[in-house]
Amino acid sequence: MKALSFRASGDFARFRCPYTTTSALTYTVMHPIAIKGLIGAIMGIDYEDLYEYTKEMKIGIEVLKPIKKDTQSFNLVPQIKNNGSPTFPSRIEFLRDVCYRIYVIDSDEKLNEIKRVLVNRSYTFTPYLGASEHIAKLQFEGIEEVNNVSQEIGLVNCTIPKEQIILEKNQDVQLCLDRIPVKNEKTREYVKYEKVVFVPGGSMVAQLNYVLKVGDSNVYFF
Template structure:
């Protein structure tokens, strides 16, 4: 089995929490479902086919930059009468100056197709980071063999379930924690969440029993 890695970066990103509406909050990190949507856009996969296209795809995520959040106010145009008002105020949360290394594990044939699109920058649809106004800059890195990790405990730079992080060994590490969606249905509804942790731009000590090695990196795949 092999895994492809590429970088995704942008000035802004927004991965909206579905339980928020007009005062929209964002997840702290780009989650696996958003990444599958990004890949589908690159490849020009029709939305109705995206679930089947990415069903066997495994995603690893490394956060390359510190987490920075902004909140901005907007006047939105209502789709109903809204008591006669032409607009209504809304506060929306963004991630600012984001950078990710993304690992994709799937069939070798599919990885080669994704590599070709990334290298040629021949995206079928414009790639973006959670919202269409946040255009993504993408750079292909490599396709490497995936192997088992020999040690039970070690360092990882990737997003990993919180219960696999050895907190007592990371007291000097700036950790970020979040609860993100990791699985959805064909109708886009999130059906599974995971409490995760990561060290932006750095590494942390974790249990590696569920981790795979891609090149020199220890990667957890969702």
């Protein structure tokens, strides 16, 4: 089994929380479903086929830069009468100056196809980070063998479920916590969420019972 890794970075990103509407909030980390959408876009996978194309795909996420959030106000054009007003105010939250290392496990054939597109930058659709105005810069890093981890406890750089963190061994580490969607249905509805922890640009001590080794990195795959 092998894993492909690449970087995705951008000046801005927005991964909207579905329970917010006109005052849109964003998740603090790019989640697996958004990453599958990004891969589907650069590969030119039809919307109707994306679920099947990514169904067996496993995703690991490493946050490489500190979390920075901005909130900006916009005047949006309503799709209904809106009491006769031509616009209405909306506050929207963004992530600023983001960079992720993304790991992908799938068949060798599919990984090689993704590698070809990343190396040649022959994207079918322009890649973006959650919203079409936030263009993503992608950089292929490599394809490496995936191995089991020998030890029970060790350092992890990637996003990992909260219950695997050993808090007493991370007293001096600034942990970031969020609850993100990790599984969706064909209709795009999120059906599973996970409380996750990550350290932007750093590592944390965690239980490694569900972690795999990719090169020198311990990676949890959703």
